Amino acid sequence: MSVRFTRALVRKPPASVAKGLRAVDRGAPSYEGIAAEHAAYVAALERAGLRVETLPPLDLLPDSLFVEDPALVFPEGAILLRPGAPSRAREAEALRAELAKRFAALVVLPGPGTVDGGDVLTLGDRVLIGLSERTDEAGARALAAALPAFGKRAEIVRTPPGVLHLKTDCAPLGEAAVLTTARLAASGIFDGLEVQIVPEGEEPAANALRLNDHILVAEGYPRTAALLEKTGCTVTALPTAQIAKIDAGLSCLSLRWAD
Ligand code: GLY
Numbered sequence: 001m002s003v004r005f006t007r008a009l010v011r012k013p014p015a016s017v018a019k020g021l022r023a024v025d026r027g028a029p030s031y032e033g034i035a036a037e038h039a040a041y042v043a044a045l046e047r048a049g050l051r052v053e054t055l056p057p058l059d060l061l062p063d064s065l066f067v068e069d070p071a072l073v074f075p076e077g078a079i080l081l082r083p084g085a086p087s088r089a090r091e092a093e094a095l096r097a098e099l100a101k102r103f104a105a106l107v108v109l110p111g112p113g114t115v116d117g118g119d120v121l122t123l124g125d126r127v128l129i130g131l132s133e134r135t136d137e138a139g140a141r142a143l144a145a146a147l148p149a150f151g152k153r154a155e156i157v158r159t160p161p162g163v164l165h166l167k168t169d170c171a172p173l174g175e176a177a178v179l180t181t182a183r184l185a186a187s188g189i190f191d192g193l194e195v196q197i198v199p200e201g202e203e204p205a206a207n208a209l210r211l212n213d214h215i216l217v218a219e220g221y222p223r224t225a226a227l228l229e230k231t232g233c234t235v236t237a238l239p240t241a242q243i244a245k246i247d248a249g250l251s252c253l254s255l256r257w258a259d
Contacts, residue, residue, distance in 0.1 A: 002123050002172040003210040005256040008050045009098065013038050013065045014057040020246035021063055021085055023164065033242035038065065041216075041253050044236050048214035050256065055098060064091050066252040068117040069134075069165075071095050072143075073257045074150050077105030079143070084114035084134030107146050113138025118165030118252050124175035127152045128189060130159035130166025157189045167251050171208040173215070173231065179224075181206045199223040204240075207249030216250050
């Protein structure tokens with residue numbers, strides 16, 4: 001299931017987190033602010049029923065709290081990805097031993113291509129891989145070749161221009177249901193699915209996170225929260241103003257799976 005989870009892995013923000021990558025400078029985030037947002041996030045994962053394990057901070061890797069980008073996990077095993085930003089390339093190696101302890105199978109994505117986990121959307125057996133500034137054709141093809149061993153089939157799609165990651169603009173709400181932006185829906189990649197579109201002006205809320213019968217959404221987007229309430233799930237609005245300054249959202253802060 002795309003939205004049933006029992007476990008999560010997160011990494012504490014490093015003291016260097018204010019140096020995290022960003023496309024547009026909206027001012028430096030504060031370490032204390034990010035630590036508080038991270039703590040609220042972990043508490044929300046636990047309220048949704050997940051057992052959360054927290055890895056120690058890595059000061060040499062400012063973006064390393066965004067653990068979803070260097071790996072892709074399924075109940076059957078994990079794939080170490082190849083993050084596309086040079087400053088993030090070593091994050092995968094830093095996760096290797098932790099994933100090996102927790103998963104029966106660990107596949108290392110072969111080079112030379114790159115894939116960020118933020119560009120990978122799992123919908124049941126179907127995995128959409130979005131080409132972006134971080135995920136290139138060679139990386140997407142290598143990941144597509146690795147996925148059948150996990151019972152998944154890949155489709156290579158395009159992350160909208162100017163959007164960091166595919167999941168910046170969408171989130172699974174079920175195996176055949178997504179929350180997304182009008183611009184991504186217009187590409188046709190979700191045709192045939194149940195599609196909820198975030199109201200105009202609330203595009204950052206598309207990076208929501210459904211976990212069992214809970215949905216986490218960034219605070220400050222009341223019309224999206226109201227839309228999500230209609231699913232019958234418990235909707236929790238979380239502070240993200242500080243992580244948003246380094247182009248991050250709710251999905252990239254954890255790896256989640258069902259054991
Ligand atoms: N700061 C998140 C990223 O750019 O990967």
